[in-house]
Amino acid sequence: MSRLEIVQIPVLNDNYVYLAHDPETQATAVVDPAVVAPVMEALERRGWRLTHILNTHHHGDHTGGNLEIKQATGCTIVGPRADAGRIPGIDVEVGEGETVRLGEAEARVFDVPGHTSGHIAYWFEDSDALFCGDTIFSLGCGRMFEGTPEQFWDSLSKLRALPDDTRVYCAHEYTQANLRFSLSVDPDNTVLRDLGTEIERLRAENRPTVPSLLGVEKAANPFLRADDPALADKLGLAGAPPERVFAEVRARKDSF
DSSP: OOOOEEEEEEETTTEEEEEEEOTTTOOEEEESOOOSHHHHHHHHHHTOOOOEEEOSOOOHHHHTTHHHHHHHHOOEEEEEGGGGGGSTTOOEEEOTTOEEEETTEEEEEEEOOSSSTTOEEEEEGGGTEEEEETSEETTEEOOOSSSOHHHHHHHHHHHHTSOTTOEEEESBOOHHHHHHHHHHHOTTOHHHHHHHHHHHHHHHTTOOOOSEEHHHHHHHOGGGOTTOHHHHHHTTOTTOOHHHHHHHHHHHHHTO
């Protein structure tokens, strides 16, 4: 399998769009194109031809460029079967356990409802790359607009089971705010506190904190630790099921 070259494109206020390029076949995808111009400029600068759009969910800051980019490039739009009716220009519908080919690279698809009812994630195992949209953020997770705590916790548990060296290519630069919240619920977490020093340094230099490593997220992200008895105890929920702990963490973040 081919290892992807991945380019991060900051757009809007805090979004990240990604180009994923297979150097063997020259196939190139854009993941969640919020807007058009920065994507086309990045492609032109590298001499890459776009072959695919990979959408994780329907929100406009992930699909806003779909139709114009498709018209300009003739690319194929891939998106969640469970939400196909809300993905502009969708050509290929995918869901849990299916694969998506990008040249010689292959992604496994996960259904990860919670943020939205039809959210999916793409895991390119040979590239150590997880494109998870708004399901996992560095030290956070997306707001629960359409799913339930049970669904969201199940989704996070699926992605948490991936290897520690997986790079989490999430769609927003929310890490500094997520750090402040995470310390409010888990102040004694030494991994989190050490990570915080690096996050503050990166942001002071106007550098991205994304992608993060999944192994670090497993240790530091409170949303991935809802089944940790120590965290449950800190929240006054000793013995509670993880979906209940997750719901409490999510509710506290919503009002933080």
